[in-house]
Amino acid sequence: MTGTRRPAAPLATTDPAQGQDRVQRPVVGVVLLTMNDRPEEERASQATLLAQRGVEMRICVVGNGCTPDVVPAGALTVVLPENLGIPGGRNEGARALAELDLPPDYLFFLDNDASFPGPNVLARLVAEAGQHPEAGYVQPRLTGPDDTTTPRRWVPRLRAGDPGRPGTVTSMTEGVVLVRRTVFDQVGGWCAGLFLYHEGFDISYRIWARGFTGWYAAGLRMHHPLSSPSRHALFHRLAARNRVWVAYRNLPAPLIPVYLAVWTAATAVRAIRGGGARESWRGFREGWAGRHDQDRRPISWRTAWRLTAAGRPPVL
Incomplete structure (x- = not known):
């Protein structure tokens, strides 16, 4: 637009x-x-x-x-x-x-x-x-x-x-x-x-x-003012949805379930402390349902290795 x-x-x-x-x-x-x-x-x-x-x-x-x-x-x-x-x-x-x-x-x-x-x-x-x-x-x-x-x-x-x-x-x-x-x-x-x-x-x-x-x-x-995005219910839904979409758009297929498993576990732990489990689950389902609408251009395995060597494996 x-x-x-x-x-x-x-x-x-x-x-x-x-x-x-x-x-x-x-x-x-x-x-x-x-x-x-x-x-x-x-x-x-x-x-x-x-x-x-x-x-x-x-x-x-x-x-x-x-x-x-x-x-x-x-x-x-x-x-x-x-x-x-x-x-x-x-x-x-x-x-x-x-x-x-x-x-x-x-x-x-x-x-x-x-x-x-x-x-x-x-x-x-x-x-x-x-x-x-x-x-x-x-x-x-x-x-x-x-x-x-x-x-x-x-x-x-x-x-x-x-x-x-x-x-x-x-x-x-x-x-x-x-x-x-x-x-x-x-x-x-x-x-x-x-x-x-x-x-x-x-x-x-x-x-x-x-x-x-x-x-x-x-x-x-x-x-920047000190504030937490997790105070908003919208954060939990969109953050979970977008995790799915970012993974589907960018990661080699074998890494997608690993990435989503890691972040699902992390979200569950955070939900115990700060809530948002229902909205996060809703966002995950929305992301999974809409994944095929994303422009998928997976990174190469060489790029995945470069990311890992730089300190952040692309499943974290």
Whole structure:
């Protein structure tokens, strides 16, 4: 679905450089989604975005089923007539940025309540990408507003005891990630059908299948409110459904039952502690029933080995 697009004035940039020096700076397209449900957080987040230095920014605000109320001066806007979900909305923003006269070198996907703690974070992420050309995506360490607390689910590797340790990773935290635009285009963007949850696992599998890796720049921090998605009943259903779809879309056939068995056991244990068993079972059944509607492109056994060697076998 393509929504209504509103062209920018000149497109947003906060870098005062002019002439040839300006052209040579890396261009980063920033995609922000909104449903106009947290305007104060959005204003605060955008203020830290506009304070970034050292890169050229092209900002696109996507209204997921709405016309955005909070938009930086000069930003491109996309108005979608209905909520396409997070991955679908982000795809529309990336598509709009790719159609500009000067498409971005990188895409940065930013949650509308996440913030940059300093003015050089985006430039340093781009620098990390330059130091790791094998990485299709680079992401910072995400913390709470205290700049210290990092929940386990925000660390993109299995060994999450030390969230400050950088390295190659095989999954991602989707709301604060820098992706090379050419790589994003090669893998076809986010899987819109997932709607919400686990789209990072899906796209990272496909990025690794193209021969790239992921890089966790743990020395760079970004902030996000500390909240748990499991407080919502919808989380349990969609997370279970999407686990099935991610497995069916990406894994070699012999690994699918192993992956689903591992995650079913993990979900059962979590349900004992935090509930959600009924909704999880409902989501699993929905995922299994709809698996054949997914675009199946299984990774090779070589990619499965690379993922395992990088610290996360593709059954976990």
